[in-house]
Amino acid sequence: MPELLSVRGLSVDFVTDGGVAQVLDGISLDVGPGEVVGLVGESGCGKTTLARAILGILPTGATRIRGGEVRFKGADLLREDPGAVNDRVRGRAITFIPQDPYTSFSPVFSVQTQIMDLMKWKSPRAGHGGAARSSFRRYPRERRRADRDAVLETLRAVQIPEPTRALRRLPHEFSGGQRQRLMIAMALLPQPDLIIADEPTTALDVTIQAQILRLLRTLVKERGVSVLFTTHDLGTAHEICDRVVVMYAGQEMEAAPADAFFARPAHPYTRRLLASVPSPGGEIRDIPGDVPSLIAPPPGCRFHPRCEYATAECREGRPPPRVLAPGHGVRCHHPVDAPMGADG
Amino acid sequence: MRLARDRSALFGLVLIALLVVAALLAPVLATHPDDVFELHPAERLRAPSAVHWLGTDRMGADVYSRLLFGARITILIGVIAVGASLIVGVPVGLVAGYYHGWFSDVLMRVSDVFLAVPQVVLAIAIAQTLGPSLPNVILALSATYWPWFARVVYAETRALQQEVFVESTAALGASPWRLTALHVLPNIASPIIVRASIGMGFTILTAAALGFLGLGPPPPTPEWGRTIAESREFLPDAWWYATAPGLAIFLTVMGFNLLGDGLRDVLDPRLRRSRAASDA
Numbered sequence: 001m002p003e004l005l006s007v008r009g010l011s012v013d014f015v016t017d018g019g020v021a022q023v024l025d026g027i028s029l030d031v032g033p034g035e036v037v038g039l040v041g042e043s044g045c046g047k048t049t050l051a052r053a054i055l056g057i058l059p060t061g062a063t064r065i066r067g068g069e070v071r072f073k074g075a076d077l078l079r080e081d082p083g084a085v086n087d088r089v090r091g092r093a094i095t096f097i098p099q100d101p102y103t104s105f106s107p108v109f110s111v112q113t114q115i116m117d118l119m120k121w122k123s124p125r126a127g128h129g130g131a132a133r134s135s136f137r138r139y140p141r142e143r144r145r146a147d148r149d150a151v152l153e154t155l156r157a158v159q160i161p162e163p164t165r166a167l168r169r170l171p172h173e174f175s176g177g178q179r180q181r182l183m184i185a186m187a188l189l190p191q192p193d194l195i196i197a198d199e200p201t202t203a204l205d206v207t208i209q210a211q212i213l214r215l216l217r218t219l220v221k222e223r224g225v226s227v228l229f230t231t232h233d234l235g236t237a238h239e240i241c242d243r244v245v246v247m248y249a250g251q252e253m254e255a256a257p258a259d260a261f262f263a264r265p266a267h268p269y270t271r272r273l274l275a276s277v278p279s280p281g282g283e284i285r286d287i288p289g290d291v292p293s294l295i296a297p298p299p300g301c302r303f304h305p306r307c308e309y310a311t312a313e314c315r316e317g318r319p320p321p322r323v324l325a326p327g328h329g330v331r332c333h334h335p336v337d338a339p340m341g342a343d344g
Numbered sequence: 345m346r347l348a349r350d351r352s353a354l355f356g357l358v359l360i361a362l363l364v365v366a367a368l369l370a371p372v373l374a375t376h377p378d379d380v381f382e383l384h385p386a387e388r389l390r391a392p393s394a395v396h397w398l399g400t401d402r403m404g405a406d407v408y409s410r411l412l413f414g415a416r417i418t419i420l421i422g423v424i425a426v427g428a429s430l431i432v433g434v435p436v437g438l439v440a441g442y443y444h445g446w447f448s449d450v451l452m453r454v455s456d457v458f459l460a461v462p463q464v465v466l467a468i469a470i471a472q473t474l475g476p477s478l479p480n481v482i483l484a485l486s487a488t489y490w491p492w493f494a495r496v497v498y499a500e501t502r503a504l505q506q507e508v509f510v511e512s513t514a515a516l517g518a519s520p521w522r523l524t525a526l527h528v529l530p531n532i533a534s535p536i537i538v539r540a541s542i543g544m545g546f547t548i549l550t551a552a553a554l555g556f557l558g559l560g561p562p563p564p565t566p567e568w569g570r571t572i573a574e575s576r577e578f579l580p581d582a583w584w585y586a587t588a589p590g591l592a593i594f595l596t597v598m599g600f601n602l603l604g605d606g607l608r609d610v611l612d613p614r615l616r617r618s619r620a621a622s623d624a
Contacts, residue, residue: 055515057511057515061444083517086515086516086517087517089518090515090516090613091515096512097509098512100508103506103507103508103509104507104508104509104512105509106507106509106510106527106531107531109530110532111406114509117517121516122516303437
């Protein structure tokens, strides 16, 4: 299957007062057409940085891309002309669902104003060329009408009641879940090939989370849109992902189809992570040791100081990718070959 | 109008409306409109009566009539000084807030220097140096008040930059000009308006202080602060002489402050409509 998005050996540094933090260290991952991929990892492991690097919206100034490539439909987004990426890819072929639906809308404009402002530039019917530089670019009436129809239809699809009235309201008149539905609608409206969703449900109640996740999955499957979904919640990943990639301290550890990921994880870190999910009646188990500093990271596999299987070769170099089964790859010298639960 | 439900804000609005009416209709409302410039030594220091509602001053002029014409000067000073402060302070705050770098630092340090010196002291220094006249008072007040706007706008702009909607607008390729004018400015309009309303009161008070110290427009201009200064030597016998302009200043400043507080509530977009809905 030709990949839609393929990140290869991407390394990103943050220059801080304390030194250079290697936030992403040679990370690779693939997203196929129509595939929902979960990017799982603890807070601070680089999930958001990776999502932002793909979108080309890393904070300017303190970030440096040390190497690697982000291939989207064959073109390397890191080396393309930034204007062309903005015009054709960002907000169009790749859209974004932010983490926090509360600060994502401007409080002073109606939802309609904000959605139509997006459609003016990024609607599938909008022409290319000329980013939102001029404040006075025309918005032809026929296109506006067609865009508005598409907006109403999409609002219905994300289950916003009374879309025509809803459009006239201000963002604060919606609940958090509804605002996230609006965000999903806005991510779908440009008819993208890929949606990057950065922990889209962390700010919501657990009951709402499940609703939103199921809705998102249904909508993208209907439309054949791929999703790269970052989350620290394994349950969330299980709920909606076709495939899961696990990250630790800026390196990818394992990538597997969702079933295999939860049933037969091969990487010691993945197993530890799954085992640390609290279950009713079960004891709480954490992973011994601390998340490493990214300014002076451990050499080789970054998990080795906390890994019970670590040997000298883990320190020497990063384990090469190893394919265990179709679609199941791991970067570990000592993959575990046992169903989950078998090692204790 | 929700402002009407806020009693103290409504009271402030009424006070300001009275001030504006007094200023606009001064020639009509005044019982002795010529007394602004004419002297009647024979009638000096008369107590309030049917002829002179608020008595007469040391020149024999009608205090009530002079008070009405003084309202014109008060409004003129307030509007122009606050307007000029807005024109200077808001762009300075926006630029310093939007860009990160030495230029922003320079702009904010300059405004810090202005804020470090008490406004009255700085305004006195400027007015004294330039000489007492109406334009110089306005200049002194504008020069000392703009940093307040710059500070407010700067802080709000910086805070807004963290918001996802501003970041995503930038990511879509909006120019700095478009971003600040169309997306940041509407979001910070309410603190600016509130600051302007309170600033009117503040500026009028400072103008009266300058007038009191003899740094305001020269006589026979019926400026309120100067009138109070003139009345001092006749206290406590000619109590009406100082009371009338004193009360006028007090009510004007209170009016603008109450209105500013009321506006703060009304303009909060998070309270818009939802408040109306709960009242309906």
